[in-house]
Amino acid sequence: MEGRLVLALILGVCTAIPCHAYYSQSNPYVPPAEKVTQLHFFLHDTLSGKDPTAVLVARPNFTTAFDNTPIPFGSVFATDDLLTVGPNLTSGVIGNAQGLWASTGQDVLSLVVYWDFGFTQGKFNGSSFSMFSRDPITQTEREAAVVGGRGEFRLAKGFAQLKSYFADFTTGDAIVECNVTLVHY
Numbered sequence: 210m211e212g213r214l215v216l217a218l219i220l221g222v223c224t225a226i227p228c229h230a231y232y233s234q235s236n237p238y239v240p241p242a243e244k245v246t247q248l249h250f251f252l253h254d255t256l257s258g259k260d261p262t263a264v265l266v267a268r269p270n271f272t273t274a275f276d277n278t279p280i281p282f283g284s285v286f287a288t289d290d291l292l293t294v295g296p297n298l299t300s301g302v303i304g305n306a307q308g309l310w311a312s313t314g315q316d317v318l319s320l321v322v323y324w325d326f327g328f329t330q331g332k333f334n335g336s337s338f339s340m341f342s343r344d345p346i347t348q349t350e351r352e353a354a355v356v357g358g359r360g361e362f363r364l365a366k367g368f369a370q371l372k373s374y375f376a377d378f379t380t381g382d383a384i385v386e387c388n389v390t391l392v393h394y
Contacts, residue, residue: 256381279381304328336360
């Protein structure tokens with residue numbers, strides 16, 4: 210009986226203490242003026258060598274004719290690719306693209322990519338934007354969706370025009386020219 214009395218007392222005290230709301234009164238949202246930013250840089254995606262920037266983290270458990278490719282269907286890679294001003298690594302590193310890509314094309318080599326493009330130099334140091342899109346890498350030119358951002362690119366939306374500057378389908382290494390249009394606040 211004494212245990213029930215203590216429990217009732219505890220419950221009574223807990224319900225007597227006012228709960229603090231986890232939210233505040235809503236106010237109408239007035240967005241700041243939109244900005245449009247154009248970016249141009251090169252992404253270096255390297256699967257080969259002793260210091261790759263993209264590494265296999267999952268692979269399908271079957272044997273097919275695709276086993277001879279560096280990117281078989283169903284493979285998932287984690288990336289930390291360098292972003293540079295020009296196509297050469299010596300042109301100046303401005304950031305990196307961290308994320309994942311998966312080989313999703315059964316008949317034609319195609320990827321689904323999620324990358325967060327983070328900048329470590331210049332005006333946009335500390336800011337990033339995110340891309341989540343299909344990337345049919347056998348096409349020289351393609352387009353990808355920008356789905357968000359942070360820092361200077363908060364609430365970003367837009368698109369990236371990707372162009373293969375260099376691609377080695379034997380090793381899987383590639384350099385991609387990126388022209389990005391961001392609409393942000």
